[in-house]
Amino acid sequence: MSLSIDKCKAVVFTRKRIIPDANIMYNGQRITLENKAKFLGVVLDSRLNGASHVLHVSKKCESGINILRALSGVWWGAHPYSQKLLYNAIIRSHMDYGLFVLDPINKLATEKLNKIQYRCLRIILGAMKSSPTNALQVECVDPPVQIRSQYLCDRFICKVLQLSSHPLFDSLRRLSSVVKTNQDLPFLLNSFRKFTSLPHPIQSSPMISLFSTPFKSLTYKPSIVNLNIHNDTIEANQRFNEIIHSNWPEYLTIYTEPQNYLCLVALA
Template identity: 50%
Template sequence: MLRCLGGVWWGAHPATLRLVYNAVIRSVLDFGTFFLDPGNVAGFRKLDLIQSRALRIVSGAMKSSPVNALQIECCDPPLNLRRQYLSDRFIFRIVQFHNHPLISKLEFLSKKVPSSHKPLPCLLKSFLKFKQLQAPTHSFQVLPLFGASYDSLLLSPVICFSLGIEKSDFNANENFNCNVNSKWPNWHQIYTDASKHSSGCVGVGVYHKQYNIVQKIKLPPESSVFTGECFGLLKALEYVLSFKLKKTVVFTDSLSALQSLAKFSLKLNPFFHVIFECKRKLLHCQSHNYLVSFCWVPSHCGISGNVKADSLANSATVTGDVYPYKNFGHDLAALPGICLHKSWNMCWEESGRIKGRFLYAIQSSVPRKPWFAKLSFGKTATSTIIRMRLGHNSLPVHLHKLVSFVFYYL
């Protein structure tokens, strides 16, 4: 199919051919193979051969081009690393169900790991990665979507996405206070924020302006800032219920968290436990006639309440409360990609000094996307640049190395 869609100097763009390869060929190479690894080495080599041939057609590279450099140029990892990546995704998904039958079997096998140097199955490697996580993982019997009540799923929260305040406004704090006093007079104001340092945990800060009450929560390093922002909204709702506040407006600078809260529940990720819990708390507030509104504010523009919440979130990464200190499944879903990129970088650093040295000299790390993904070059120009980057092209110097062309210096 790929040969019909494009050749070296004609046909579809490499970015289009790469999409076809991912949808038609790589999906077949990936299907269920992580259950078989380690297995028949000869069979896996045949799969590797299919991948290398497809990448040569996609990129328009010469047959002599090294496979590891082709994989870097097309941003397609080696199949053995991809099998481990798919296994990690599978394990990190099922560990959220505490009654899944595979977990007990993997727990038993992890205690029987042999001391020899034989490679472990992909599933067992993934389970051992999960066991190395310091924080526990939140688990449930059914998906949070199916565990939520029908009324909470239909709930539509009151959210203000704009107060007409820009980041460049020098009087942002004064204008903000005027808008709040006119729109929510005599309402309680709660500010939430989340922060994450590159080498630390996620911190969540909650600040009640009228009572000057603060709360700091620390989440594990695997958590995302989005989870921290949503967790801040959840803590604000719990605060409203605890202190029985009749009228409350919650301010946050996380637009994505408010958009997820406003989205129709059946269109949400069914694993977003915190969002469904927020909707359950909102329903509880409505049943007690507590008015709760949400409002988005721009960050880092001098709004005093937001500045206070941001300061609390930064300090919470170190001194925040560690309850509940646990991971959520939608955050663990990002770990397989990080592990894959790290492993591929290590392989490229080792193999790039032996094969594919020409490309390694100009591309020493694994890119996230191929360089030709968003360029409008034609097929001929793209294939020529790829061949030049790989160091395997039709120039006389390289053809002389292949003993297919004799170049005489005059």
């Protein structure tokens, strides 16, 4: 696969006001130096404060807010439940994507995301501008942006820890040993320390459990046998136990949700 130099961008991540000039060459061609770059839908700026990504997200959310506003109305508008589903699909999905990776982000950027949420919740509920924001969040069952970002990060880290060969596991462990415990932690480190300090740690494996299972067991089709026993008869239970013990004495019996189904599993 050849590399297209015209589509490549180089970003210097630094906290300095003056970004140093970096001369990066590839096959005799110079890669353009930019102050931000978009990677997998996340805008990474040179300071990694999340301001550029939030600006990108806010522009994408404007069209969704206009759709919500067009569907809102006191007498003829859509139901708040339907509008909440629409908000989750076309607005909050953009706000949630990759946000916890950039934490800690700029306070002004966080406030911009909060304002987008408040605008949407007021449109959904038909509330006035003077309505308390915490009441809007409770009424719509929509937590603040910071709390939801931490929740999404917890879900992500929980999946990462299940795979012991995940490359992020060692990086977070080294970073956690360097960062002090008495300072505010970013979402990733907070979730990592939370799940690694549990009294019963999460079980991990070098590969996904589905891939470690033999293919034959995944494609196995068990046989279904009809015992021809009617539940309304008096001797149904006795007859059922006799058939099970005589035909499958070494099997483990598992009763499923419907009462007329029984699963027999052979013990190794």
